[in-house]
Amino acid sequence: MSSRDRILARVRAALADVPRTETPEDVEVPRAYDRSRSGPDVVELLIDRLVDYRAVVREVTDVVAAVADALARRGAHRVAAPAGVPAAWLGGVQAVRDDPALSAADLDALDGVVTGCAVAVAETGTIVLDCAEDQGRRALTLIPDYHLCVVRRDRIVRTVPEALTRLDPSRPQTWISGPSATSDIELDRVEGVHGPRTLEVLITPAL
Amino acid sequence: MATFIGMPAFPEASARAVGDAQLRHNLRKATHTIRARRAAVVAEQPDWAGLRAAGAAIKDRTLRHLDVYLERLESAVTAAGGHVHWAEDAAEADRIVVDLVRATGETEVVKVKSMATQEIDLNAALAAAGIRAYETDLAELIVQLGDDLPSHILVPAIHRNRAEIREIFSGRMASWGRPAPEGLTDDPRALAEAARLHLRERFLRAKVGISGANFAVAETGTLVVLESEGNGRMCVTLPETLISVVGIEKIVPTWRDLEVFLQLLPRSSTGERMNPYTSMWTGATEGQEFHLVLVDNGRTSVLADRVGRQALRCIRCSACLNVCPVYERAGGHAYGSVYPGPIGAILTPQLRGLTGPLEESLPYASTLCGACYDVCPVAINIPEVLLDLRAKVVAGDHRAERLAMGAARRVLDHPKWLALAQRSVGRLRRWTPRHLPGPLSAWSDTREVPVPPRESFRDWWARRAGEEGGR
Numbered sequence: 109m110s111s112r113d114r115i116l117a118r119v120r121a122a123l124a125d126v127p128r129t130e131t132p133e134d135v136e137v138p139r140a141y142d143r144s145r146s147g148p149d150v151v152e153l154l155i156d157r158l159v160d161y162r163a164v165v166r167e168v169t170d171v172v173a174a175v176a177d178a179l180a181r182r183g184a185h186r187v188a189a190p191a192g193v194p195a196a197w198l199g200g201v202q203a204v205r206d207d208p209a210l211s212a213a214d215l216d217a218l219d220g221v222v223t224g225c226a227v228a229v230a231e232t233g234t235i236v237l238d239c240a241e242d243q244g245r246r247a248l249t250l251i252p253d254y255h256l257c258v259v260r261r262d263r264i265v266r267t268v269p270e271a272l273t274r275l276d277p278s279r280p281q282t283w284i285s286g287p288s289a290t291s292d293i294e295l296d297r298v299e300g301v302h303g304p305r306t307l308e309v310l311i312t313p314a315l
Numbered sequence: 316m317a318t319f320i321g322m323p324a325f326p327e328a329s330a331r332a333v334g335d336a337q338l339r340h341n342l343r344k345a346t347h348t349i350r351a352r353r354a355a356v357v358a359e360q361p362d363w364a365g366l367r368a369a370g371a372a373i374k375d376r377t378l379r380h381l382d383v384y385l386e387r388l389e390s391a392v393t394a395a396g397g398h399v400h401w402a403e404d405a406a407e408a409d410r411i412v413v414d415l416v417r418a419t420g421e422t423e424v425v426k427v428k429s430m431a432t433q434e435i436d437l438n439a440a441l442a443a444a445g446i447r448a449y450e451t452d453l454a455e456l457i458v459q460l461g462d463d464l465p466s467h468i469l470v471p472a473i474h475r476n477r478a479e480i481r482e483i484f485s486g487r488m489a490s491w492g493r494p495a496p497e498g499l500t501d502d503p504r505a506l507a508e509a510a511r512l513h514l515r516e517r518f519l520r521a522k523v524g525i526s527g528a529n530f531a532v533a534e535t536g537t538l539v540v541l542e543s544e545g546n547g548r549m550c551v552t553l554p555e556t557l558i559s560v561v562g563i564e565k566i567v568p569t570w571r572d573l574e575v576f577l578q579l580l581p582r583s584s585t586g587e588r589m590n591p592y593t594s595m596w597t598g599a600t601e602g603q604e605f606h607l608v609l610v611d612n613g614r615t616s617v618l619a620d621r622v623g624r625q626a627l628r629c630i631r632c633s634a635c636l637n638v639c640p641v642y643e644r645a646g647g648h649a650y651g652s653v654y655p656g657p658i659g660a661i662l663t664p665q666l667r668g669l670t671g672p673l674e675e676s677l678p679y680a681s682t683l684c685g686a687c688y689d690v691c692p693v694a695i696n697i698p699e700v701l702l703d704l705r706a707k708v709v710a711g712d713h714r715a716e717r718l719a720m721g722a723a724r725r726v727l728d729h730p731k732w733l734a735l736a737q738r739s740v741g742r743l744r745r746w747t748p749r750h751l752p753g754p755l756s757a758w759s760d761t762r763e764v765p766v767p768p769r770e771s772f773r774d775w776w777a778r779r780a781g782e783e784g785g786r
Contacts, residue, residue: 141362
């Protein structure tokens with residue numbers, strides 16, 4: 109008998125009080141919570157929540173100019189970009205495409221990274237990356253110290269349940285709510301530990 | 316290496332902690348700060364009660380059909396290219412991880428904070444096999460460098476203040492890798508920067524990462540890790556091999572169920588609307604080799620207890636620690652396990668069994684005020700489980716308490732005996748001892764013996780009725 113079989117046998121023995129005819133679905137789960145909600149404009153809400161995390165956030169109409177402007181202000185001359193970020197976004201900057209894949213050391217030497225996003229959750233100020241073409245693999249948005257994320261208005265939802273229904277669990281995901289932070293020392297919040305220490309978000313019109 | 320093995324029973328350990336003024340100051344500040352933050356973000360969530368009820372029910376569904384969900388998780392992870400291993404106890408889990416690391420030929424691993432790997436004392440097992448495990452969470456790093464023990468589920472170095480942390484970094488970082496910068500100050504910003512620099516190179520060249528998981532989705536095989544600093548992302552993303560050690564109760568049935576827990580956990584835990592980073596991955600990802608180690612280590616014993624079973628709903632948020640008047644004064648170490656506070660007081664004795672003085676003392680490490688139950692995001696009725704465990708302790712041994720309760724029952728059953736007993740102690744009140752003799756001393760060691768009233772309520776009532784009647 110393997111450990112697997114012994115553990116499963118012990119689980120079944122422990123559950124001797126559960127009627128044999130009961131199925132998992134027989135255990136009722138009351139879903140008396142909101143899947144969606146009404147409230148303030150989602151763009152305003154997202155901006156408010158991102159600012160609360162001390163992310164830099166702006167609503168823009170001209171993506172190309174806004175990206176160039178953000179990178180110039182940051183002083184980011186060489187930035188990584190996943191294969192699927194539109195070339196137009198990167199008009200004014202020297203972008204290093206992650207194709208072929210850059211090494212960790214290469215990424216560490218760059219000034220930042222520019223990506224899109226899969227979904228943004230207004231209520232929690234969260235940006236979700238799912239490794240689609242305009243977001244790239246996970247290391248890309250992890251190692252560079254500056255992450256510039258372009259969020260289209262039609263990608264913004266209000267609640268966490270709304271975000272999950274838009275996402276595909278088979279894709280690796282990173283949910284990002286503000287820059288990297290810690291409260292481990294006397295519970296004082298310090299932004300910036302191992303992940304990007306600066307998160308900048310540009311909210312653009314829907315396509 | 317510091318260890319929880321051989322810790323004294325809760326009363327001795329907590330008495331020591333209560334005498335430490337610095338520790339009490341650190342704990343008070345931390346627990347009050349974080350409980351206020353939690354209260355604020357929970358209050359702004361209009362459907363909190365609904366989420367809490369759903370969270371409890373989803374976990375109950377999982378636990379009542381855990382065998383089904385374990386097999387479902389296994390096949391989903393395997394279908395996505397991952398390897399699943401099963402460990403009956405800590406020793407087997409350690410052996411599996413050591414063998415997996417050895418198979419890679421590496422002698423170093425990076426670790427993201429995980430309760431399960433602490434519970435199985437994995438770092439010691441790896442060290443014994445010549446493998447160095449580097450903790451990468453800031454608080455875990457402080458604990459590891461200080462050869463210390465964690466004292467809180469969320470912020471394990473909560474018992475240390477900034478000056479102590481500066482000392483630890485300056486004195487100990489060099490023997491683990493990159494030394495602390497010259498002239499390091501105790502500004503939390505500077506300390507976090509020192510940790511970043513110390514670990515940066517280590518992350519970039521790590522070949523093996525070890526993690527736990529907050530949730531494992533049975534339906535899809537997806538693992539979920541919530542964190543703040545980015546060290547978790549580093550550990551689960553960059554290494555070629557990822558080993559995740561996960562308790563069998565961490566399962567949620569479906570992808571959709573995450574919509575409940577991704578709202579309950581961050582608000583209960585750090586008091587944020589959302590934690591900075593959450594990583595989700597399904598099986599072998601981006602060319603990585605992925606191993607999932609499912610750990611029992613006493614969980615099936617907890618599952619067998621119909622009252623205590625609810626402790627397995629726990630999502631390790633630590634909200635119960637932050638509101639507990641006992642934790643606030645005693646600190647985490649007194650609980651003698653990686654699970655401190657109210658949840659530890661019900662989890663440790665169940666996982667290990669009522670096997671020693673520490674385990675038997677833990678169900679009493681509570682005032683039964685119920686604050687823990689109120690804040691628990693999955694509605695674990697901790698006081699109920701504590702009382703049930705106390706009954707088991709008494710039924711097991713505690714002869715003096717059993718005799719006393721037996722005598723009390725006989726006296727309380729007979730009004731005349733009760734009146735006689737009350738009058739006798741009333742007359743002897745001047746001779747009330749400070750400490751009770753013999754086995755009764757266990758009770759008076761931690762309490763002042765109350766002075767009995769001059770007159771019992773029953774006598775007073777009878778006298779008063781008599782006086783009124785005469786008027």
